[in-house]
Amino acid sequence: MDSIVTCEGVTKTFGEGELAVHALKNVNINILPGDFATLAGPSGSGKTTLLNMVGALDLPSSGQVTVAGQKLADMKPAELSDLRLHKIGFVFQSYNLVPVMSASENIEFVLELQGVPAKDRRKLSLEALRDVGLEGLEHRRPAAMSGGQQQRVAVARALVSRPSIVLADEPTANLDSTSAGELIDLMLKLNDEHGTTFLIGTHDPRVLERSRRQINMLDGEVESDTRH
Amino acid sequence: MTGAFGTLTPLAWRNLWRNPRRTVITLIVVSIGLWSILFFNSFMIGWMQSSKDAALKLLTGDGQIHAVGYMDDPNVDAFMPAPTPALLAALNSDVFADWTQRIQAPGVVQSEYKTLPINIMGVDPAAERRISTIPGMVTDGRYLESSEDDGVILGKHLVERLKTGLGRRVILMSQSADGTLAERSFDVVGIFDADQGVEDFYAFTGLSASQGFLGLTDEIAQIVVTLPQEAELDPSIKTLRDAAPELDVRSWKELNLFLATTDTFMGAFIFIWLGIVFSLMAIGIVNTQLMAVFERTQEFGLLRALGMKPRRVLLMVSIESAMLIGTGVLLGALIAALTIWSLSGGIDLTAYAQALEMMQGGSIIYLDYHLDGFVLFSLLIWILGVLVALWPARRASKCSPVEAMRRDT
Numbered sequence: 001m002d003s004i005v006t007c008e009g010v011t012k013t014f015g016e017g018e019l020a021v022h023a024l025k026n027v028n029i030n031i032l033p034g035d036f037a038t039l040a041g042p043s044g045s046g047k048t049t050l051l052n053m054v055g056a057l058d059l060p061s062s063g064q065v066t067v068a069g070q071k072l073a074d075m076k077p078a079e080l081s082d083l084r085l086h087k088i089g090f091v092f093q094s095y096n097l098v099p100v101m102s103a104s105e106n107i108e109f110v111l112e113l114q115g116v117p118a119k120d121r122r123k124l125s126l127e128a129l130r131d132v133g134l135e136g137l138e139h140r141r142p143a144a145m146s147g148g149q150q151q152r153v154a155v156a157r158a159l160v161s162r163p164s165i166v167l168a169d170e171p172t173a174n175l176d177s178t179s180a181g182e183l184i185d186l187m188l189k190l191n192d193e194h195g196t197t198f199l200i201g202t203h204d205p206r207v208l209e210r211s212r213r214q215i216n217m218l219d220g221e222v223e224s225d226t227r228h
Numbered sequence: 229m230t231g232a233f234g235t236l237t238p239l240a241w242r243n244l245w246r247n248p249r250r251t252v253i254t255l256i257v258v259s260i261g262l263w264s265i266l267f268f269n270s271f272m273i274g275w276m277q278s279s280k281d282a283a284l285k286l287l288t289g290d291g292q293i294h295a296v297g298y299m300d301d302p303n304v305d306a307f308m309p310a311p312t313p314a315l316l317a318a319l320n321s322d323v324f325a326d327w328t329q330r331i332q333a334p335g336v337v338q339s340e341y342k343t344l345p346i347n348i349m350g351v352d353p354a355a356e357r358r359i360s361t362i363p364g365m366v367t368d369g370r371y372l373e374s375s376e377d378d379g380v381i382l383g384k385h386l387v388e389r390l391k392t393g394l395g396r397r398v399i400l401m402s403q404s405a406d407g408t409l410a411e412r413s414f415d416v417v418g419i420f421d422a423d424q425g426v427e428d429f430y431a432f433t434g435l436s437a438s439q440g441f442l443g444l445t446d447e448i449a450q451i452v453v454t455l456p457q458e459a460e461l462d463p464s465i466k467t468l469r470d471a472a473p474e475l476d477v478r479s480w481k482e483l484n485l486f487l488a489t490t491d492t493f494m495g496a497f498i499f500i501w502l503g504i505v506f507s508l509m510a511i512g513i514v515n516t517q518l519m520a521v522f523e524r525t526q527e528f529g530l531l532r533a534l535g536m537k538p539r540r541v542l543l544m545v546s547i548e549s550a551m552l553i554g555t556g557v558l559l560g561a562l563i564a565a566l567t568i569w570s571l572s573g574g575i576d577l578t579a580y581a582q583a584l585e586m587m588q589g590g591s592i593i594y595l596d597y598h599l600d601g602f603v604l605f606s607l608l609i610w611i612l613g614v615l616v617a618l619w620p621a622r623r624a625s626k627c628s629p630v631e632a633m634r635r636d637t
Contacts, residue, residue, distance in 0.1 A: 057533055058630045078537055085535025098527060100242035110534055112235045157534075 002069070004164050004197050005031035005054050010063035012049050012220075023049040024060065025220040031165065031199055036191045039201040040208055041217035047201035048169055050217070054199060055088055055167045056080045068164040085113055089158025091168035096154035097142040103129060104138035107157045114161055128156035132186055148179025155186060159196060168200040172207055180206050232543060240548040247523075250516050251552060257512040258556025259563060261505045262609050266564035266602060268501055271575075272494045273596040283487050284480050285361045286426060289327075289452035291465050292483055294476045298449065304333050304403055307447040308475060315451075318471035323464050325456045328355035331438040332449040335402030337382070337431055339390035346386075346431050348402055350438025353377065359454055362420055362432065369394045369418035377434035378441075379417030383427025387419050394419060400431065404443040412441050506609065510616045517549055517620035525627060533629035542618075542625035549617030550610075557610045561602060568595045 012024040024046045031037055031054075039047040052058040053065050056072050065072045068087045072080065084090075097106045107125035116124065129138055132152040142150050151171055158166045168187070172180035184207055190196045191212075200207060208214060216223040244251045284290060293315075295308035311319065311329070319327045331350030336343050353372040357363045362381075363371040372381060380398065382390075392398055397413045404410035414433060421427070439445070455464050461479050468477045481488035521528070528541055574592040 052630050055533070081532070081535050081537045083535075084533065090533055092530070092533075096530070098239075098530070100239065100246060109235065112232075113535055113540075118234075 002033075003030040003066070004033055004035075004068060005029070005199065006064075006066040007050070007053065008064045008066075010050070010053055010060045010065060012046075012053065012058070013061045023220050024053070026063070027220075027222055029215060029222060029225065031197060033164075033197055034191070034195045035213055036188065036198045036211065037200070037213040037215060038208055038211040039199065039215050039217060040203060040211075041223075042203060044219075045217040046220040047203075047217055049220075051167050051169050051199065051201045054165075055090060056083050085110070086161065087164045089161070089163040089166040091151065091154045091158050091166065091171045093170040093173045097150055097157075099142050102139045102141055103134060103145070103153045103156075106142075106153055107160050110157055110161060116161075124160055125156075128160040129153070131159070131190070132156040133182075146179065147174050148176070148182060151175060151179070151183050152186065155183070155190070159190060159194075162194075163196075165197040165199060168198065168202075170202055170204070171200065172202065172204045177206065180204065184210055232540065233547070236540075236544045236547050237551075240544060240551050243520075243524075243548050244552055247520065250520065254512060254516045254552055255556045255559060257509055258553055258609070258613065259560035261509040262557055262560030262606060263564045263567070265498070265502050265505055265605050265609070266561065266597070267567055267595075269498045269601055269605065270564070270568050270595045270597040271593065272498055273598070273601075274575075274593045276491055276494045277596055278593050279490065280480075280487060282361075283484060284454075285359075286422065287360060287362070287430075287452075288480050288483055289359060290455040290461065291453045291468065291477065291479045293451040293453075293468060293472060294449065294478075296474070296476045299476060299478070302332065302334060302449070304405055304442055304444070307331075307444065307449050310446040310448060311451060312472065315468075315472045315475075318467055319451070319453065321467070323455075323459070323467050325454045325459075326355070326358050327451060327453045328352050328359050329435070329448040329451045331435060331442065331444070333402045333438075333442060335400055337386070337390065338399040338401065339392040339396075341391045342389060344386065344389060345429070346400070347429050348400055348438060348441075349430050349432045350435040350441075351432055352435045359452060362422065362426075365420040365422045366418045367421045369416070371418055372432060372434055375434045375436040377417075378414060378437040379433065380414035381418040381420055381432040382416055383424075383430065384419050384421045385424050385427040386429075386431075387416070389428070392416060398431075400433075400441070402442060404441075405447070406443055408443075410442055502605065502608065506612055509609070509613065513549070513553065513613055514616055514619060517545070517617050518623070520548075521545065521620045521624045524624070528624050528627040529629045529631070532627060538625040541627070542621050545621035545624045546614065546618060549621060550614045553610055553613035553617070557606050557613075560609075561606050565602070568597055571595050 007027050007029045010024055010027040011022070014021045014023055027050060039050060041047055053060050054067065056067060059072060067083060070083060075083065098109065101109060104122070104125040107128055108121040111121040111124060126138060129135060132155050134149060134152055134156065137145065137149065145153070172183055175183060187198055188210065191198055202208065211228065213227045215225045295306050298306040329352065331348065333348045335346055335348045337346040351372065352375050353363070366381065367384065372379060380400065387393060390398065394416055396416050398416060399411060399413050401409060401411045439447070453468065455461065465477055465479045531541060572595065574594045576592050
């Protein structure tokens with residue numbers, strides 16, 4: 001089976017000389033279609049840096065990252081934007097939604113960037129909200145929603161264009177246990193029903209205990225890679 | 229691109245009201261800035277028109293004809309003959325609203341107490357009533373009744389200096405056509421109240437009376453013309469030059485250099501004012517937009533992470549700036565229009581009459597505006613504002629998603 005994400009000898013160094021910080025050291029991983037994988041490890045272990053590399057938000061100092069068959073190092077900034085737009089869904093820890101847009105508008109905005117016609121955008125966004133259990137909240141702005149609801153909208157936005165992979169960075173960090181549990185349930189359900197691939201950076205045990213593949217990181221290196 | 233505008237425009241409007249206080253402050257800065265430009269432009273045009281009317285309708289007219297050499301040494305030897313048929317045809321054509329001919333000779337006026345230098349003006353009273361404001365300025369006695377009227381009209385200040393008065397006699401002296409000294413006593417039949425410069429240096433009597441006094445037959449010193457409203461000055465003056473090539477034809481701009489220079493300066497001044505106001509506005513616009521961009525760094529990072537291209541971020545922020553400045557421009561233009569409309573009865577500056585006298589201005593300024601000026605200055609402010617706001621917009625578009633998202637994590 002072809003990998004959706006391949007990292008080969010990925011190294012990322014911030015700064016130079018004595019001030020250099022090696023955030024990633026020779027990381028090699030493959031994410032397969034349908035994976036529900038977590039990147040686990042303490043703060044500073046390189047989870048977010050690796051997610052940035054895989055998400056085409058940043059480029060490695062050395063090594064090769066391939067996403068959906070495309071080598072990121074060979075791509076121009078505009079092509080990287082297109083890759084993020086069409087192939088990758090993002091769920092961040094915080095500041096996930098544009099505050100002046102309603103739930104459905106936040107989702108439609110991505111579709112509009114993709115060039116989806118207006119009449120289809122509305123339909124798709126409502127479907128996505130229904131999939132994440134937020135039917136009827138399409139007109140609510142982020143400020144009028146709970147943290148869990150906001151994360152669900154972010155998941156809906158990440159999934160609406162059927163990306164190759166959804167990258168989530170500490171998605172449950174700001175949620176209470178009920179909301180966190182519901183979000184994990186939702187992501188697992190989407191993984192089961194739609195085969196959506198997830199790569200989640202987290203050190204939240206609530207997520208890790210339900211992970212189907214756990215990649216442990218420490219000091220910028222992959223310590224272990226276990227399938228459950 | 230149309231789709232992008234459709235999505236980004238309502239988004240931009242909402243973004244503007246995320247910080248209402250900042251938006252309102254920017255709107256106030258832009259609208260007051262534009263208001264000041266439009267109002268002062270209107271005031272300058274009105275003031276210039278008032279100054280021109282006051283100065284030109286007094287004696288100068290829109291143009292004058294003299295014999296060559298008269299302007300260098302204005303004496304009786306440099307007078308010109310009565311207009312030729314060709315010149316008369318031009319003067320009576322539709323090119324000119326009106327015209328008259330005058331005697332103007334240097335001389336002195338003498339009372340029992342004092343002798344003072346004076347310009348002796350021989351005028352056709354009927355024509356002067358149409359062309360000049362002097363007849364309307366007679367406050368005591370009467371204006372001249374005919375060309376043969378040998379009474380004299382003196383300025384109020386001159387009368388005070390001569391210690392003479394209405395009904396008394398003064399002696400006018402000047403060089404006559406034969407080179408001898410002409411001297412005759414005249415009854416003071418009227419006193420006019422004008423600018424002090426005019427009051428002190430002009431004494432008016434009938435045209436025929438003055439020609440007789442100076443030993444002339446039909447010679448004159450000058451022909452004064454006025455133009456219909458909106459008529460072009462230069463082509464009209466050329467008509468006269470073509471009709472009387474042997475004479476010295478000058479427009480008011482050549483006759484009154486101070487007024488002409490002021491006219492030119494006023495045109496330039498509004499652009500200087502625009503530059504000053506816009507510089508201040510630009511600082512305000514850039515400052516507030518930079519703050520808005522800085523506050524939304526994470527949002528731009530999110531949008532970039534989701535796949536929004538830098539040029540689209542630039543477009544989004546530029547639309548916000550365009551809407552913000554455009555709203556300010558509309559408000560400014562509206563307030564300026566209301567101000568000008570509310571002052572359509574004129575601004576009475578009688579309290580500053582002496583200062584205005586120095587500036588050759590009228591005491592009531594009627595604000596004058598031209599729609600093209602309103603549109604031009606409004607568009608200029610809007611376009612320049614959007615251009616300076618490109619800097620913060622560019623900063624937003626250069627926002628790195630990683631750096632932006634890192635701020636909160």
